[in-house]
Ligand SMILES: Cc1ncc(COP(=O)(O)O)c(C=O)c1O
């Protein structure tokens with residue numbers, strides 16, 4: 055294992071890794087894992103990767119968890135990168151289909167790594183607020199690890215997410231409110247209950263699991279990153295994780311300096327990052343009355359807002375909002391043209407692609423990758439209306 059220490063993403067303060075911890079002890083911002091890359095590449099090279107297992111643990115040296123410790127795994131990662139030739143025939147469009155992960159979403163990546171580390175460091179009761187899919191993934195990996203899962207979800211979370219968490223043995227609390235209210239309830243109770251807080255970016259390792267999106271993408275694109283990435287952003291772990299992976303791979307000499315233009319896609323009814331990006335702000339104000347069928351995008355306030363905004367600007371990408379009606383309409387267009395029943399969050403990226411093309415921000419011939427972060431099957435009631 056080549057984890058050196060944790061570093062605050064805001065003030066840079068170093069933290070020793072071998073204990074359970076959440077945010078920076080000084081400024082209360084997210085901690086990120088610093089890996090000894092030179093040491094890691096003694097055994098992990100682009101060539102040795104070819105011989106390894108398909109799961110995200112193929113990048114083991116870049117991930118936390120001491121060697122010899124068995125990861126908590128359900129076969130996460132290794133998802134297909136599919137060409138989408140019909141949706142937009144003038145660009146080179148690809149879909150990274152994350153619905154094929156355990157519990158049918160990309161949240162499995164973060165939870166496999168974070169639950170592995172939480173268990174290793176001695177946690178027994180894991181808790182998280184969830185818009186839906188993170189809860190399902192936490193429930194699955196906690197069950198696999200033999201740990202308790204306590205999940206707080208908005209009452210109107212898609213049925214599939216709620217049922218899934220319960221059937222995976224988690225303790226589910228439904229809250230009349232948004233994910234931020236769920237988080238507040240968890241914070242109120244966690245000390246007394248002895249829960250370890252697994253909220254997005256409030257522990258250091260979910261983002262390490264999510265960074266494998268970036269490693270996998272580079273590997274599948276033969277180490278040439280695409281021109282543009284469209285990512286449906288709520289808390290932003292995937293965006294932040296991928297960017298971290300690109301920097302690590304650059305330092306390893308696996309890729310060059312070129313970075314994709316990163317676009318955060320949000321829903322018009324909950325677009326804090328879009329508003330902040332357009333206003334030139336460094337952080338995002340809480341979005342009032344957040345509403346959207348894309349439950350994963352119903353995150354009115356994200357602790358990693360400043361990291362997302364920085365990445366969008368550094369990459370010369372941007373942030374774009376999509377209406378719910380457009381997500382529903384585009385789902386069928388993608389389904390009938392490409393054969394994938396995408397989730398509303400994935401559909402939002404396809405709708406965003408059209409707007410960006412119209413605005414001349416994506417030009418013919420460019421290579422674009424869209425992340426379909428879950429399956430439409432989890433949102434059936436949203437498509438019945
Ligand atoms: C399907 C789906 N897509 C996208 C997101 C947003 O992910 P993140 O919070 O990492 O930005 C979520 C989060 O719940 C989700 O469930």
Ligand SMILES: [Zn+2]
Nearest residue numbers: 062065078081
């Ligand atoms: Zn700090």
